[in-house]
Amino acid sequence: MRGQRFFACAARLFRHPMHAVGTLVFVMFLFMAILGSLLAPYEANEQIVADARQGPSFVHWFGVDHLGRDVFSRVVLGTADIFALAGTGTLLAVAIGTSLGLLSGYRGGWFDEILMRFFDSLLAMPAMLLALMLLGTLGPSRRSVFLVIVVVYIPIVARVVRSVVLSVKTRAYVEAARVQGESPARILFREILPAVLPTLAVEAALRFSYAIFLASSLGFLGVGVQPPSPDWGLMVNEARDSVSQTPWALYFPAGAISLLVISVNLLADGLKQAFQVEIEY
Amino acid sequence: MSKQFALILVFGLLLAACGPAAATPAAGETPAAGEPASMEPQGTLRVAFQPLVQTDPALISSDSEILVANSVYDYLVDIDPVSNQPIPRLATGWDVSDDGLIYSFTLAEGVTFHDGSPFSAADVVWTFDRLRDPAAEYATSTLYENIASVEATGELEVTFTLTAPNAFFLYDLSDNHALVIKDGTEDATDFNGTGPFTVVDYSPEDRISLEANPDYFVEGQPGLANVEIIFFSDETAMVDALKGGQVDLVMRMSTPLFESLQGVDGIVTVDIPTNGFDLVRLRADRAPGSDPRVIQAMKLATEREAIWQLVQQGYGAVGNDSPIGPLYTAYYDPNVQPPARDVEAARALLAEAGYADGLDLTLHVPNTGGRPDLAAVLQQQWAEAGINIEISVEPEEVYFGENGWLEVDLGITNWGSRPYPQFYLDTMLVSGAVWNESHWSDAEFDALANTAGTTLDENERSQAYAQIQQILVERGPVIIAYYFPQFAGISDQFIGFQLEAFAGRTDLHTIHVAP
């Protein structure tokens, strides 16, 4: 029964052509992330001195960068990196943000007040500024970027979850659960959380796309993932100086960022619609 | 004999132009030789360069500041870009005493400042007394510590007395800041020089306009009637302006930008090697660098030609682990070469040194220029030999901040081009030198460096430098894979352009409109 509902939901993702395209492109990237090492003809940092700065060809689909590295291989191998970084970062942010949002929305009172004022102060800052401040303190590294994603997105997720909780917790079935003496934990996770999940799934997908964007931007600014890793943002940064010579080394990773971000956004949009139908049902 | 050198290091792109001593030999192309005799100055040259910050000759540092100063003022002694030897400018000739302590200069006749007042020995004395005044704390104060006195020994004769011999004193006199100003000048930013051009208009936000000095004391110079130095803050914009014909001359640019100028109609590109380099160095006073086999393994694992091709795209020159580069034609020994790449030998050496399972190190790199690229290539090359490096790319202020660069085991430091090689040895490699970042101490090397820096015998110096190159290749804890190039692009409407390694020292007064 639940499985059927899942498939019905998934089928609805493909109803709108744009959502279908978004989902397919996303799945393609997912495959690239999982099977990256099988797909990539070269290693990420393998330097083919003789081919340096060559344009796209049958051997090097996306061309070769100024250090003789195969751009296609780097883009493919970078997928796993961005998924690992943005994906796990988003997951953790969603997990923590959801817990805080549930607690804050359900308990209310001073806990809610203090937490939300604190989050407001974080949200008052542009995400990029906050990210740069944190990275300034933590120093540039993969781990720092991961932490930045988590810290930057916790308040956003918590706020979204809290707002849903506020509307759900006054529903009769939640009150019925309270009157039945259910524990707060059960009320939060069995009664309230399921109603939050559709919104949360959409929010998580959106956050994921912004996390990709953030990680890439930080890579581009040189304060994120460190060279020579095949981070897309970093690749764009490295190729920027030689854009007149090796434009392919810039345009392919830049295109990959946009494509993935757009596809995740479309997916989020599709999820939203799929869930909406599900809720109305 | 003792000598004093300015201990000034040049950091990175931002500061690459700084430094009191520059003007290395230059062997760049000259679009056309030949001096059109006694022609009236004609034509306007528009130069794109970064805006000026300082205009007082004692304080200038950037390329554009020095370019302007070199056009408005004169040096006492100049350095020939081709031979790298001192040549006359305001001084028409000089005598050196046998003990190397007294230098007497004869000054050019009929020289006047732009305000019409005549030039004399008193102006030279005033200029150098100002530059060497310890209280003023100019960059030149330490450089000229060695000068005991400067005296006007005639209307047009100046005598410098040194406290100790200095084989490179004439080079020091040609320091970027050593531009002669008028005796008693109160405001040294007034552009009242003796130089080939006078300042017509200066708007700090936009440009500085120069006009030929009709009374310039050198016959046939300047060749140009007007020079406009138009201020740009972005390299790409400068190059685009050159391509679009809005400017005629651009100097100093990144390799890809220079590449983009190739084959553009109406533009002549010029590239010369300099003696600037990225120094890969390993701390030698503690493990793992304290075992000489480790640095030998690294040298064996490095393919310098490939690095040069990838990182510098074959511009400049391939390196040989020594700061005495091929530009110092008098000292460079082309026969001394690092061993060819041998990964197996490198592995074997590492195994002997106790790193059979590989050696893990962090390579600290400033985030400027080609250094991150160099690190990426090294990482690949060394990995094959079992040297696994993690790259830490740091902003320059982090890399150089709190002297971190002097502490780390493995790092890449950029060193600017100098007019003579002794500077590198004395500040970078001898035991206890201020910036001995590798913490190397080698008695034989120290002795040779001392000999080279103090002897007045040119042959002895050459021999010492040759031996030093040999030692560095064998056991110096440094790898130099390439020497930087210097680039320029100029409209083909002009001839007589001779690019200098330090671009700001390029003479504008030798440029003419093509006939």
Place this chain on the structure above:
Amino acid sequence: MLSPSPLLNIEGLNVAYRVAGQDLPVLREISLEVLPGQTVGLVGESGSGKSTLALTVMRQLAANGVVTGGRVEFDGKGLLELTENEMRVVWGRELAFVPQNPATALNPAMRVGEQLAEALRLYGAGRAAAEARSRELLEQVRLAEPRRVARSYPHQLSGGMQQRVMIALALSGQPRLLVLDEPTTALDVTTEASVLDLLREQVGQRESSVLYVTHNLGVVATLSDRVAVLYAGELAEDAPTEDLFRQPLHPYTRGLLDSVPRLGQRKEQRPLQGIPGQVPRLRDFPNACVFAPRCPLAIELCWKERPLLDAPTPERRVRCHRWPEIMAGEVSAHRGEVKPIQRAKQEVRRVLNVEDLKVDYPLPSPFLQTLVCKSPRAVHAVREVSVGVSSGQTLGVVGESGSGKSSLARSVIGLAERSSGRVELLGIELPARLSRRSREMLSHLQMVFQNPEEALNPYLTVAESLTRPLIRLRGLSTNEARQQVPDLLAAVRLPADYAQRFPGQLSGGEKQRVAIARAFASGPELLLADEPVSALDVSVQANILNLLAELQVERQTAMLLIAHDIAVVGYLADQIVVMYLGEFMQVSPAEAIFDAPYHPYTEALLSSVPPPDPFVEQKKIRLEGELPSAIDLPGGCPFHTRCPRFLGDICAQQTPPWRETGDGKRIFCHIPVEELVQAQEPVLRFDGKRRTQR
């Protein structure tokens, strides 16, 4: 039908909604006439298609609505053929519409007066004339201070005032036909009554025709000349109001009439007879009677053949195979299946005792006020009331919105915290806070909520929802609890296989049954029912009310029933409390509530409820003004600002005494009982003639 010729003539209208590429039929072959000056009530439960019909007439169908056949003629012209531009001339001047929710129909960013004047200018009035006329209109719709209202924005007006403005707007174009879609459903009864008065008066003056869409049989009985009953997209019956109420010819109409509690109808005398099942949501109209599955008189023919729309008399039409037998009295669609529900034995033991209960909701106070230690302002929802309920007894609490009736229930169960006072369950004081209450206390106190759509967790199966109170409050293991589920379902008359369903697969009535089963699962001593049927269709409502009553008798449970519908409370309760602004106005035995003397508020309340029976004579008492703010309460008697029997300063300044009447009532009023007895006559009187209002 005979002359005069109809103003609105609908013929064979078919309408469908296009959903995901499919046409879902909503209306089938609807034919209806509205004569000039006539008011036609259109009655039906949700899903009957009544709103769709109104919107089709207005040419305001949703974007996916399509007319698949038939004609709508207005004054002889085909309305459906007009272009949007041609409709602009018709809208407002010929046809006007009043929707259910005025808040969404008024422009929130425009002053009320300007909106009216704008409409008037559109109909050709000059600027000055439009302004004067708009003020006049606001006066006509009985808005006090029309000048102030004209300057207000919609959100500054109460729901009743907004609806009056909507009516003024609708009348501004002097339309010949007024289409009203549940215009009073969102309003309180006293407000509803005065809005209905207004409508009747305005329509009477102008001789406009009215098509009045509602689910409320009382409203049609009060207002309309004819009644058309819609069922599942078909016209079931269409007759003059008196005929329809006196002798309905369609079994569905009979069912509806039997489902609605009359004022004074009681479970132990004349139980409600609901209609089993649900209004079907049809994907396709069957070639059969659409009502057959729920019809007590269905015969084989009904399943095989669709009945035609017959005309038993020139005035009546009905779509039923068996109308001749019904008309002749040979068969009756009256069910009579539900036997009178006996009252519980008297006073077994006191279950709930409430003393001086007070509930305040503090308002968020501005920071500065907190700083100067000003005590925070609060909404005074319930003000020191005392009441008790015994086992097997039902205490009904009646009141309009803002009366504090829900807060009373919520503070008893612990969902709202009381500010002071005592609440005792079986002699043990209940802590104010829910989390402080023991498991035993919780198990003795359960609640049925208003909105069945929200009463069940949509992500849990029925079985999961039902086992929770067993596990949590009765300490059963999961397995033991599961075994109880079929019994619980059977008790609320649901088949056992419903256990594995999700709430999304149940109808509203079924959801409420599950919610009732859940509330009874822990074996409570006291059940709180907060508006348990107000969100349900009438035919379902009756079944749920009966179910509650039967379960209560079976289990001797005490019940606190909260409702705005005095008929519902009167049907089920043994004792009735009338609340106004957080205080009790009157406490009385249920039987006595409809008899004089009354508290003046009770009197007004009874006078406001439109009885679903055109033959009941009802006295007309209307309340002036708006409900005072619960933050700054009026002094003295809380009702004095609106009381039609206001005495003077004494009411405004002194708290009234509780006065006992002879028939067991207690009345909170300054007027002595004797004077009330003299002054008041019964509000309702049945005399077999069409209702007039005295």
